Amino acid sequence: MEMYNNALCVSPQELTGIISLEALKKMSQRGTVQQVRRACYGSCALYVVESLPVQYRAEVYRRYPDIKEQAESKPFVESVEPDGKAMQFFADYVLSDGRHLTTEKQREYANNCSVLAAFGQMLDRANSHRMRQSKGRINAGEFWAKAAAALPRLCDRWPNSLPQSPRRLRMKYAEYQAQGYECMISRKFQNKNAAKVLDAEQTASLQVLLAHHNNLPDTEVARRYNQVAKVKGWPQITASAVAVWREKCDLVTAAARRGATNFRNERTMQVKRSRPTAPFLMWSLDGWTCELLFQQTTVNKQGQRTTTYHNRLTLEVVLDPCCDYPIGYAIGSHETPALITEALRNAARHSRELVGVMMRAYQIQCDRYAIKTMTDLYQVMSKHVTPARAHNAKTKPIEPYFNYLNTTYCQKFDNWSGFGVTTNPKKQPNSEALNALRHSFPDEQGVREQIHKIMAYERASKRAQFMQMLANLSDEHRLPLSKENYLLYFGATTGMTNAIEGCGLRPTLLGIKRDYDTFDLTFREHASEKWQVRFDPDDLTEVLAVNEDGSRRYMLREKYVQPMALAERREGDAEQLEAVRAFNKQLETHVTEQLGAAYKTVDRMIQDTDRQEALLLGRLLLTDSHGQHKLPAAQQRLSQQAITDVEYETVEPTPAMPAGW
Incomplete structure (x- = not known):
C-alpha cells in the first residue's frame, strides 16, 4: 500500500482473500472501483481504498489497521540511504576526555544524519517538481508532520534518536544544515556542570587519598576528602563518586597502591621475545624451592628427638630455552653461590657428554642474587652476562619452567606441598590428607632421588630435539670451555699447598701420591712458590697449579712412568724419554x-x-798514602796505554808445518 496522487491505494496482491482478481477487474471496468495505475513492468496496479465497496473496505481496514500510516511513511522509508561519511566521522570522533563514542552511539548518530538527509532531499525534490509546474512550495508544516509520523516506521530499519515532534524535528534539521554531523553528539558526554571535583587541588587531594598504601575503601576516602573540603569550601562528595574517580585514576595510583613491582609486571609495556633457534646461544638460571616435602629428625643438646615434615630442598637449574632443556642442575638446602657454581659445573660436564667437549653459553641470563660474587664465574661461562631487572620474573624463561616441573612431575607425588602461597586455596592439596600421610614422607636423600629422576627423565625426553637443533649453532657462537678455566672455577682442592721438587709437584689426590709436571720452562723459575692444586676427581690426567695469590697458573700433566727394565719397555716409552x-x-x-x-x-x-x-x-788532585799524585796518575795512564796497544796488536799467523813432520 502506498499514497498515490494523495490517495491511499492498495495492490491486488494485498487484496488477496478479500476480493478475487476477476471481481476486482469487473468492478474496475464498470467504474465501481477506481484504478489509478495500471500494471506494467516493475510496478503493480493500484486501486483507491476509499472506492472499494463498504464490505471490502471494512475488511481492508480490519486486516491493515495502520494502513494509512504505513502508506504515508513508505516514501520516507524508501528514501533513506546509509551515509558512509557520517559513520566514519563518528568512528573517529574523540571526546574532550580522550574517549571515543560507543559503537551503538556511532550507529545511532549516523542513522540520524541519514534520515535527516533523506528528508531534506524529499523536500527539495517536491518543491522542485511544483516549481516546474508553476505551483507554490509545499506546506512545510504538513511535510514535517508527515515526516515525524513516519519516524516510528523508520526505527525498525534505521534506529535513530530524532525527536518525533514536527517542530523539534524541523529545528533539528535546521541545526544539522548549519553545524553538520557534530550537532548529533549529545552534550551529556562532555557536561561538567554537575562535577564536584574540578580544579587541580581537588583532583590532587583525591589522588593522594586513593594512592594510599593501605588501599583505603571508598567510604574512608570520601570521609577524609570531605574533611579537607569542609576547610577549603569545596563541595562534599560521596563514596559512589570516589568509586568513579578510583577507576579514572587507576593508572596513576596503581604503583602506590600495589607496589612498583606489580606496576611494572601488569601496567608497563612488555617485550615479546622468541626462543633461541639453537642450543648454547643462551642459558637462563635460577633457584626454585622444590615443592616436595621430606621428614627430618634432629636431636637437641638434651638428647630429645624432634621430627619435622615441612622441609623442602632448593633446585638450581641452568636452562637452555631453545627447547627448555636442563643443561645443568644442582640440589641444596637453599640457594647459595656454591649451589649456583655446582649447577654451572654440572652444565659444563653435561655439555661434554652431549657435544664431546665442554661448552659455554654465548649469553647467560641470571637474577641479581650474589651478582658481585658470581659475575666472574658468569663471564667465564659465557660471552655476555645479562642480569634481569630485580623482581621481574617475566623476563626469565626459567620461571614458567619451574611451574611446568611442579605441575608435570611434582604434583604426582604424595609428598607434594602444592603451589605458591598466593594460589587459589581450592587448587592446593588437602592439608588433612598431607597431615595423615606425613609419616610416609621420604627423608632428604629420598627427595634428592626423586629430583634426580625428574631431571633425568627431562633430559632423556628432550635430548633428541636438543641434538637436532644443535645443527643450527654457527661456528661464531660455538664457544668451548678451556680445561684451565674449568679447573680454576670448578676444580676440587686438597686444602694443602705443594712446592716444586725434581719430579715436579707431588700432591696427594684421593689418598694417593701423584706426580705432575709441565714442559713450560718458566714453571721451574718459581721454585720458592707454594702451589695449590685444582683437579677434577673424574679426570686426574691433568691438574691446575695456582700460586697463593692467584697471579700464576700452570696446567700440569701426570708424569709418564718409564719401566726400569729394558725388557718391559712399551711403544711410546722412547718418545716420552726423548721428550724429557x-x-x-x-x-x-x-x-x-x-x-x-x-x-x-x-x-x-x-x-x-x-x-x-x-x-x-x-780531574782531582788526590794524593796517595805517600803524598804522591803524579806518579799514580802516570802509572795508571801507562797501564791504560798498554791495554790499548794489546787490544790493537796485530798477530802474525803461524807458518804451516812441512809435510811429513
Missing part, C-alpha cells in the same frame, strides 16, 4: 745463555768502572 731429555737439554741451554749474558753485562760494568776511576784521578 730434549726438555732438559733446552733447560740447560737456557740457563747457560742466561748466565753467560749476566757475565757479559758484569764485565762491561767493571770496564766502565775502571774507566770512570781513571777520569776521576786525572
Whole structure:
C-alpha cells in the first residue's frame, strides 16, 4: 500500500482473500472501483481504498489497521540511504576526555544524519517538481508532520534518536544544515556542570587519598576528602563518586597502591621475545624451592628427638630455552653461590657428554642474587652476562619452567606441598590428607632421588630435539670451555699447598701420591712458590697449579712412568724419554745463555768502572798514602796505554808445518 496522487491505494496482491482478481477487474471496468495505475513492468496496479465497496473496505481496514500510516511513511522509508561519511566521522570522533563514542552511539548518530538527509532531499525534490509546474512550495508544516509520523516506521530499519515532534524535528534539521554531523553528539558526554571535583587541588587531594598504601575503601576516602573540603569550601562528595574517580585514576595510583613491582609486571609495556633457534646461544638460571616435602629428625643438646615434615630442598637449574632443556642442575638446602657454581659445573660436564667437549653459553641470563660474587664465574661461562631487572620474573624463561616441573612431575607425588602461597586455596592439596600421610614422607636423600629422576627423565625426553637443533649453532657462537678455566672455577682442592721438587709437584689426590709436571720452562723459575692444586676427581690426567695469590697458573700433566727394565719397555716409552731429555737439554741451554749474558753485562760494568776511576784521578788532585799524585796518575795512564796497544796488536799467523813432520 502506498499514497498515490494523495490517495491511499492498495495492490491486488494485498487484496488477496478479500476480493478475487476477476471481481476486482469487473468492478474496475464498470467504474465501481477506481484504478489509478495500471500494471506494467516493475510496478503493480493500484486501486483507491476509499472506492472499494463498504464490505471490502471494512475488511481492508480490519486486516491493515495502520494502513494509512504505513502508506504515508513508505516514501520516507524508501528514501533513506546509509551515509558512509557520517559513520566514519563518528568512528573517529574523540571526546574532550580522550574517549571515543560507543559503537551503538556511532550507529545511532549516523542513522540520524541519514534520515535527516533523506528528508531534506524529499523536500527539495517536491518543491522542485511544483516549481516546474508553476505551483507554490509545499506546506512545510504538513511535510514535517508527515515526516515525524513516519519516524516510528523508520526505527525498525534505521534506529535513530530524532525527536518525533514536527517542530523539534524541523529545528533539528535546521541545526544539522548549519553545524553538520557534530550537532548529533549529545552534550551529556562532555557536561561538567554537575562535577564536584574540578580544579587541580581537588583532583590532587583525591589522588593522594586513593594512592594510599593501605588501599583505603571508598567510604574512608570520601570521609577524609570531605574533611579537607569542609576547610577549603569545596563541595562534599560521596563514596559512589570516589568509586568513579578510583577507576579514572587507576593508572596513576596503581604503583602506590600495589607496589612498583606489580606496576611494572601488569601496567608497563612488555617485550615479546622468541626462543633461541639453537642450543648454547643462551642459558637462563635460577633457584626454585622444590615443592616436595621430606621428614627430618634432629636431636637437641638434651638428647630429645624432634621430627619435622615441612622441609623442602632448593633446585638450581641452568636452562637452555631453545627447547627448555636442563643443561645443568644442582640440589641444596637453599640457594647459595656454591649451589649456583655446582649447577654451572654440572652444565659444563653435561655439555661434554652431549657435544664431546665442554661448552659455554654465548649469553647467560641470571637474577641479581650474589651478582658481585658470581659475575666472574658468569663471564667465564659465557660471552655476555645479562642480569634481569630485580623482581621481574617475566623476563626469565626459567620461571614458567619451574611451574611446568611442579605441575608435570611434582604434583604426582604424595609428598607434594602444592603451589605458591598466593594460589587459589581450592587448587592446593588437602592439608588433612598431607597431615595423615606425613609419616610416609621420604627423608632428604629420598627427595634428592626423586629430583634426580625428574631431571633425568627431562633430559632423556628432550635430548633428541636438543641434538637436532644443535645443527643450527654457527661456528661464531660455538664457544668451548678451556680445561684451565674449568679447573680454576670448578676444580676440587686438597686444602694443602705443594712446592716444586725434581719430579715436579707431588700432591696427594684421593689418598694417593701423584706426580705432575709441565714442559713450560718458566714453571721451574718459581721454585720458592707454594702451589695449590685444582683437579677434577673424574679426570686426574691433568691438574691446575695456582700460586697463593692467584697471579700464576700452570696446567700440569701426570708424569709418564718409564719401566726400569729394558725388557718391559712399551711403544711410546722412547718418545716420552726423548721428550724429557730434549726438555732438559733446552733447560740447560737456557740457563747457560742466561748466565753467560749476566757475565757479559758484569764485565762491561767493571770496564766502565775502571774507566770512570781513571777520569776521576786525572780531574782531582788526590794524593796517595805517600803524598804522591803524579806518579799514580802516570802509572795508571801507562797501564791504560798498554791495554790499548794489546787490544790493537796485530798477530802474525803461524807458518804451516812441512809435510811429513
